[in-house]
Structures are given as structure tokens and as C-alpha cells.
Amino acid sequence: PPQMSAAGAARRVLTAASHSSHGERARTWKILSFALALPGVGVCCLNAYLKSQEHSHEQPEFVPYNHLRVRTKKFPWGDGNHTLFHNPHTNPLPNGYESSHH
Template identity: 45%
Template sequence: MSQFWERYLRPSVSEVSRSLNLFGGKATGSLLWKRVTFLVATPIVALCMINAYSSIDAEKKPQQPFVQYEYMRRRNKRFPWGNGERSLFHNRNVNALSEGYEV
């Protein structure tokens, strides 16, 4: 293991530390994570937010017609809330009951 460390890992760690010093100054732990947060995490969060907002318009599709298949929407046991037909996170516009859509 020590030969592996000396031959492969130590040169790469020293190379990384030299490249971090190019950003300016000595890269301490808190400074490193501050840079990672602002230079890496913030753009990734912004791109994910743009993706989420752009996909909202793409989801506005017409509702597919309800087809009652015998193997779908089976209720072997009633749910313990409400009338027993709706799941806990039921959405009237998307989730169909065994008879069809509510809307």
C-alpha cells in the first residue's frame, strides 16, 4: 500500500495542491470549500433551477384518455384515510381512480 501511495497518490495530491495555489494563496480547508461552493455548487444549482422551470411548460400536455385495465389501480385493501380509494399523495388531475379521472 505504501508503494501505491508513493508512486500514484502522492504525486497527484501534490499536483492538485500546486494547481490550487494558482488561484492565489495557500488553499486551506475553509478557503477551499468556499471556492468549491461559489465556483462549482452555485452554477450547478442555477442550472438545475433553470431546468426545473423550463420543464414546467413541457409538462402541460393534454390528459390521456382513461382506459380501464384489470391489472391497474387494484385496491386489495382500502387506504386508512378518507374514503379508502385515494392514496396519500393523490392528485385529481393526474392520478385516476378505479372508475376514471375525477376532473
């Protein structure tokens, strides 16, 4: 038999894959999901956890930039100065942090 080139072999595999049944394609995607996607999500979760452990939990220094924390009108909730998801440790008000301790 004549020698088969790499391109010919790849073409033959792709042709066979394109003619596979719906069940075989579904099984292939299921295997890929479990073999690649789930471990990838696990690695991302581990990375986020490790980054959160080494992150400094100290309050950043307040710098009163003119273009940040602009209040042209009061918010319709609370005292009108706090954002909806306000965190007093990480979100300063226009004049600085509410408290300097944890």
C-alpha cells in the same frame, strides 16, 4: 536546469496540495462550492422551470390496465378509495378520472 516533464509537474502540484493546511483546503472547497455547485443548482432550477412551461397540462387518457390501481383493501383515510396524496387531475381512480375538466 533539466526540463521538467508534465507528469513531474503534476506530481509536484499534487504534493504541494496534499501538504496544504486545513484552512487552505477549506478555502478551496468553499471556492469550489460557490463557483461550481451553486451555479449548477441554478442551471438545474432553470431547466426544471423551462420544462414545466412547455409541459402539456392536459389530462392524460385513462387506460384501465389490470395491474394498476389495484385496491385489495380500503385505505384507512377518507372514503378508502383515494390515495393519501391524491390529485384528481393526474391520479385516476380504478374506474377512471373523477372529472374530465380542469
